[in-house]
Amino acid sequence: MTVATIPAPAFAIERFKLDNGLRVVLAPDPGAPVVGVAVVYDVGMRSEPEGRTGFAHLFEHMMFQGSHNVGKAEHMRHVQSAGGTFNGSTHIDYTDYFNLLPSNGLELALFLEADRMRGPAITEENLANQVSVVKEEIRVNVLNRPYGGFPWIKLPPVMFDTFANSHDGYGSFVDLDAATVADAKSFFEAYYPASNAVLSVAGDFDVEQARELVQRHFGSVEDRPAPVLPSFAEPDLTAERRESYVDERATLPAVAAAWRVPDPVTDLEAFLPYVVLGELLTDGDASRLVERLVHTDRTASAVAAHTTFMAEPFASRGPTVLLVQAFLPPGTAVDTVLGTIDVELARVAEGVEEAELDRVKARVAAQLLRGDDSVMGRSRRFATAEIFHGDAAMSTRFPVLLGEVTAESVARAAASLTPQRRAVLEVVPGGAK
Amino acid sequence: MSNVVPGLTPEVPLSLPVPVERTLPNGLRVLLTRRPGVPLAEVRLSIPAAHADLATADLLASALFSGTETNSMTEIAQRLQGVGGALGAGADPDRIAVSGNSLATGLHELLDVLGDLLKAADYPAGPLTVEQSRIIDGLSVAEQQPDFQVNRVLDARLWGDHPYGHQQPTAAEVAAVTREAVLALHAARIHPNGARLVIVGDIDTDAAGAAVEKALGDWNGAGEPRRMEPLPDLVSGPLLLVDRPGSVQSAIRVAYPAVERTHPDNAAQHLANLVFGGYFSSRLVMNLRETKGYGYSPRSRVDHSPAGSVQLAAVDVATEVTGPALAELRAELRGMAERPPAADELDLARRYALGSVKLATATQAGVANYISVLAAAGLPLAWLTEHSERIREVTPADVQRVAAERLDPDRAVTVVLGDGGEIRESLAAFGEIEVP
Numbered sequence: 001m002t003v004a005t006i007p008a009p010a011f012a013i014e015r016f017k018l019d020n021g022l023r024v025v026l027a028p029d030p031g032a033p034v035v036g037v038a039v040v041y042d043v044g045m046r047s048e049p050e051g052r053t054g055f056a057h058l059f060e061h062m063m064f065q066g067s068h069n070v071g072k073a074e075h076m077r078h079v080q081s082a083g084g085t086f087n088g089s090t091h092i093d094y095t096d097y098f099n100l101l102p103s104n105g106l107e108l109a110l111f112l113e114a115d116r117m118r119g120p121a122i123t124e125e126n127l128a129n130q131v132s133v134v135k136e137e138i139r140v141n142v143l144n145r146p147y148g149g150f151p152w153i154k155l156p157p158v159m160f161d162t163f164a165n166s167h168d169g170y171g172s173f174v175d176l177d178a179a180t181v182a183d184a185k186s187f188f189e190a191y192y193p194a195s196n197a198v199l200s201v202a203g204d205f206d207v208e209q210a211r212e213l214v215q216r217h218f219g220s221v222e223d224r225p226a227p228v229l230p231s232f233a234e235p236d237l238t239a240e241r242r243e244s245y246v247d248e249r250a251t252l253p254a255v256a257a258a259w260r261v262p263d264p265v266t267d268l269e270a271f272l273p274y275v276v277l278g279e280l281l282t283d284g285d286a287s288r289l290v291e292r293l294v295h296t297d298r299t300a301s302a303v304a305a306h307t308t309f310m311a312e313p314f315a316s317r318g319p320t321v322l323l324v325q326a327f328l329p330p331g332t333a334v335d336t337v338l339g340t341i342d343v344e345l346a347r348v349a350e351g352v353e354e355a356e357l358d359r360v361k362a363r364v365a366a367q368l369l370r371g372d373d374s375v376m377g378r379s380r381r382f383a384t385a386e387i388f389h390g391d392a393a394m395s396t397r398f399p400v401l402l403g404e405v406t407a408e409s410v411a412r413a414a415a416s417l418t419p420q421r422r423a424v425l426e427v428v429p430g431g432a433k
Numbered sequence: 434m435s436n437v438v439p440g441l442t443p444e445v446p447l448s449l450p451v452p453v454e455r456t457l458p459n460g461l462r463v464l465l466t467r468r469p470g471v472p473l474a475e476v477r478l479s480i481p482a483a484h485a486d487l488a489t490a491d492l493l494a495s496a497l498f499s500g501t502e503t504n505s506m507t508e509i510a511q512r513l514q515g516v517g518g519a520l521g522a523g524a525d526p527d528r529i530a531v532s533g534n535s536l537a538t539g540l541h542e543l544l545d546v547l548g549d550l551l552k553a554a555d556y557p558a559g560p561l562t563v564e565q566s567r568i569i570d571g572l573s574v575a576e577q578q579p580d581f582q583v584n585r586v587l588d589a590r591l592w593g594d595h596p597y598g599h600q601q602p603t604a605a606e607v608a609a610v611t612r613e614a615v616l617a618l619h620a621a622r623i624h625p626n627g628a629r630l631v632i633v634g635d636i637d638t639d640a641a642g643a644a645v646e647k648a649l650g651d652w653n654g655a656g657e658p659r660r661m662e663p664l665p666d667l668v669s670g671p672l673l674l675v676d677r678p679g680s681v682q683s684a685i686r687v688a689y690p691a692v693e694r695t696h697p698d699n700a701a702q703h704l705a706n707l708v709f710g711g712y713f714s715s716r717l718v719m720n721l722r723e724t725k726g727y728g729y730s731p732r733s734r735v736d737h738s739p740a741g742s743v744q745l746a747a748v749d750v751a752t753e754v755t756g757p758a759l760a761e762l763r764a765e766l767r768g769m770a771e772r773p774p775a776a777d778e779l780d781l782a783r784r785y786a787l788g789s790v791k792l793a794t795a796t797q798a799g800v801a802n803y804i805s806v807l808a809a810a811g812l813p814l815a816w817l818t819e820h821s822e823r824i825r826e827v828t829p830a831d832v833q834r835v836a837a838e839r840l841d842p843d844r845a846v847t848v849v850l851g852d853g854g855e856i857r858e859s860l861a862a863f864g865e866i867e868v869p
Contacts (some may be wrong), residue, residue: 031470032795033445069436073723076713081781082441083788086713102788104442111439132726136682140729140749144682146577204445248679251573284519285498286510295506295563301570329570359514366517366536369471373796431577 011372013382013393014207018215020223021195022117025382025392026210027202029375035203036379037109038098039117040387042198043191044091045169046232046317051178054134054171057090058179059187061130063097064088065123067116072126075112082108091310092169093317094387100376103204107213110201114217117194122184131176138170146249150427151256151325152309158243159258159423164232165319193224200383200392203375234319236260237421244426252301254427255334256325257341259417261307263318265388272401273409274322275313278305280348280360280410281324287360288344293326299337300326314398315384322417334426338419348414352407365399447791447821449814452631452804453638459653460626463645464804465638468797473517474540474634474641475801478531478547479809481627482524483661488602489614490524492565493623496615497522497531499560501553506560509546518543520550526596527661527739527809529622534798537635541644548648551623556615569604579677579684579749583850586675586869587686587745591846595665597740621656625649629808633801664741666690669844671865676853683755683851684747687762690839691735691742694810698838700823701831702744705840706735707782708774708832709765710746714781716765721748727758739809744839752852756859759849763842763863770840773833786824790817 014026048055066072079086084101097116099109142148153168160166199218201210237260262270281289282305293300303326308316326337371377378395385395452464482490498520499506513519516539522531531550535543575581585601592598630649632641667690692698710717710733721731731748746766750758774782793799794817804814849860853868860866 029470032791033448034792034795069438073714073719077781078438080712080714080785080788083784083786083791085789085792100792102445102791104444105788106442107439108441129723129726133722133729136727136749136751137729139682139751144579144680144749146574249577251577252570284510284514286507286514291507294567295560298563298566301567327570327574329566330573359511362517362536362539363514363519366473366534369473369517369536370534370798373471373473373798375795 011378011396015386015392018194018219020221021193021226022218022221023198023386024214025198025200025386026207027200027378027382027392028205028207029202030204032375033103033204034100034375035103035106035109035201035205036098036100036375037106037113038096038200038379038383039113040094040096040198040200040380040383041192042196042229042387043095044093046092046164047191050163051175052183053167053175054169055175055179055183055187056095057170058130058134058176059184060088060090060095061134062122062127062184063116063120065126065130066121068118068121069115070112075116078108078112079105084109090169091312091315094315094384096380096383098376098380106201106205106210110213110217113199114221117192117197117218117221119188122181124181127179127181127184131179134171134176135173142170146247146251146431147254147427150254151323151425154245155256155258155323155423155425156309158241158425159321160234160319162232162234165234190227193226194218194221195224195226198383198386200379200386202379202382232317232319237423240420240422240424242424242426244428246428246430248430250427250429251431252330252429253328253332253334254326255328255337255424256323257338257422257424258321258323259422260319261322264308264313264316264320265318268389271307271313273405273413274307276357276360276364276402276405277348277410277413278307278322279364280352280356281305281344283360283363288348289324289341292344293337293340297340299328299332299340301329302327314395315388317388338424342419345414345417349411352410354407357407357410361403361405364402368399447818449794449817450800452814453642455642457625457646457650459650460628461649461652462629463642464629464631464808465636465641466633466800466804467636467638468633468800469635470797472537472635473534473797474537474632474636475534475797476532476543476547477631477801477805479629479805480529480623481527481658482529482622483527484596484659485524485529485618485622486614487524487526487599488606489610489618490529491568491602492561492607492610493615493618494522494524494529495564495568496556496561497550497554499564500555500557501549502555503553504549509550512542512546515539516542520547526600540632540636540641541648544644544648548652551649551652554619556612558612561612561615565607565610568607572604572607579680579682579850582677583675583684583686583848586673586850587688587846587848590673590848591667591688591743592664595740596661597664597738620654624654624656625652626655627658629805631801631805631808633804634797661740667743667846669846671867672860672863673848674853674857674860674866674868675848675850676868677850678852678854680850680852681752682749683752683849683856684749685755685759685762686848687746687766687842687845689744689766689841689845691744693742694737694812698835700820701827701835702735702839703786703824704779704782704827705769705832705836706733706744707786708778709733709769709840712782712785716768717746717762720761720765721758725761727751727754737810752855755849755851755856756862759860759863766840766842766845769836770833773829773836776829779827779829779832783824783827787821790821
C-alpha cells in the first residue's frame, strides 16, 4: 500500500490593512493569466434581524443592482466585457463577492468592488425585482424539488432554539415581501463597513502595482467602525431531539443526525478531529459508514458526513455541528440506520489504526488542494481564512494541521457523539406514487 | 478616488499548454500535459461505447470499482484513498468514461488501480446488486426533479429512435440487467483501441508516460467498433406539455438547430448564442430576470456532442407567468434576426468569449476537461486558439445571418413541464399543444 506524504502548497501571501480598516490579502501566482478578486463581508444569515429571514441573501442580490458609479446590471456587464465571470454567495457566517478575470481586468474588478463597498443603489423597483428573482431561486432549489432544503434549512430548527441559529436563511416569502429599502440601508450601515471586510486578490499580478491600485480605489472608502460580533452561543443538547416531516416529492426515506462540535474558530484544535472523523466515516467505499450501511447492511443508498451545515469547516463559526445524512432504500427504518451509526461510532471510539488515518488524511489534503486549483477558489479561501482565523496563510496550513490530528483525538471525537446529544430529522417520502 | 470606470491594461495573449501525445501499441491514445500549480494530477479516460445498452453501461460504470480478480472493493478504495485519490465512472450514449484525481506523487498508484479495473474487473454478484439498487433509488429521486423529467421528454422528442433520444434508462431497464450482460459488455467494449487517456497536472510527462505504459500497456482485446450515426434534423411540431401536478414552477425548454464546431458559422453561432441567452449580460437574462423577475437563471447554450449539435434555451418560472415568459423567450429568439446586435453589443459578447477560454483553461481540471472534450470531436487543444481568432472576425452581419437561419421560434422544439391544469390555457396562444 502506498500512502502519500501530504504536500504543503507554497503560495506567497502578503497581508496589510488600510486606514479604514479594510484587510487586504495579495497572493501572486503567475501560473495562468487570470486573476481572482474576492471581497468577504463578516456577516451571514445568522445576523439577519427577526422578521427578515432571508435578508442577508436578498441583500447580496441587491449589491449587484448598481452603486455610485455603476448602473443596474453594469457590474456584470463590466466584468463580462473584460472576459470575466462573477458571483456572490451568502453563507451562515459570511457573504462573499467574487470575480475571475483575465489578468488585465484587475483594476476594473477593484474599482467595481470598491464602488459598491461605498453603498449599493437600491430602489423600490430593483428591490421588488430581486425579491421576485430570489423567490424563483427558492422555488428551484427548495420548493419544487425533492429534499429541498434538507438538511441545511430543515435541521437547524431542530438543533437550535435561538432565532439566529435556527431560522431559514433562504427566507420566508412573507419576510421577503416585507423587506424595504430602509431595511437595506440599515443592514448596509451595520454590516458592510470596510472594517468588516477582507479583500483578497490571487493570481497573475504584480504585488507592488496591486498594492497601489488597492490603495487608490479602496483607500477613500469611508472609515466606519465594524459591528461587534454578538455571541450566538446556546447550550448543548442534553436529550435527543427528533422531528420528521413528509416531503411529497421524496421517494426514499432520509435522515440527518447532527451533534454539536467544538467551536471551529475559538477551539480549532479540538474541532479538527471532527473534520477528519467526517471523512473517515463517509469518504469513499473504504470509509466506515459507506462500507457498513451501503455495502454490507444495505440499509442506506447513500451516506455523507461533514462538519458545519454547508460543509465548510474553515469558514464557519460556532455553534455548529458534525452532520451525518443518509438516503435509505424504500421501506428501510430510520432507527435501524441510526442504531448502526451508533455502533460504528462506538467502534471508532475504541481506536483507529494509523494506516486508516493516514489514508483519510491524504484524501482530505488532496481535496483541499483541489479547491486551490483555481485562483477563484484560492482567493475566496484566503479571504475566509483571514476573516475567521485572522490570517489568510492559515488556508495553506489546514492540510498540515489536519495531518497532525491524532488517532486518540479522533476516537475521543467519535465517543462524544452520543444519542442524547443529537438532533435527528427524518424525511418521510410521499412521492413514491 | 476616481469615479471613472478604469479600462483594461493590454491583453495577455492566450497561452495553452501543448500535450505530449502518443499512441500505445494496443491503440490507447495518451495525452500528457504538465501544468504546475497544485501538486495534483487529473485523469480522464474515455472509451467508445456507441450502441452499448444504456442500462448495462450505467451498471458497468457504477460497479467497475466493486472488485477485480485480485482486489476487493475495499482494497481498491483504500489504494486510491492512500494517494489522496478518487475515481468515478459514467456512461453516455457515446462512451464510458472514467475520471478522477490524486496527489501528483500518487499518479502511478492511481494508474495501477485503473489498469487493474480495466483488465480484471469481475463485477462480483453481491456488490453488483447493491449498485443496481442504488441506481434505481437514484432514478426514483431524479424522476421527481423537473430538469430530469423535462430533459427525458425533450430528448425523446428531439431525437426519436436515435440513441440520443433515450439517454437515461428506466428503473425497469436497470433492474433487468444481469451480471452476465455486464461482463459481456466489458469484454466487448472495454478496450484500448479507440480509447483516450488524458492526464494533466504537476507531473513529469516522461515519468507519467512510463507509468501509463507500465499500468496500461498490456490492456488488450478488441471488439467490433460501432459508429454513432449523426443526429437527425430537428423537426418542429406542437408544443409538448408535460403535466406535473402541483408544480410551483414551469420548466420551459426551447431547442433550436446548431452547426458543429468545425462549421464555418460556428464562431458567429457562438456569439449569437451569447448575445441571446448565453451569459448574464444577454438579452434573455436582462429581460426575464433583471426586468421581469420571472426566473432565477434564464439561459441558452450550444451543445456539441459527437453525433451533432443543438442549442437549448431554458428557464424555470413561477406557474402564473408561464405564458408571458414563453412569449418573451420566443420574442427574444426571433429578435436576434429582427434586431441584430449592434457593434457594441457584439463586442461585449466577443470579449466575454475570448476571456472565457482563458478562464476555462486556467486550472488543471479545466485543461483536462477541454483536452478531453475537444479530442472527442477530433480537435486538438490548440483549436481554441484558432477559434479565438475566428471569434475576433465575426461581424454583426454574420450574427444576423446565422440568427435568421437558425434562431427561429417557429422552427424550434418547445417543451413545457408544469402544472397542466394551471398553465394549459396560457399556452394555447402558442398553437397546437400535445400531451405526451
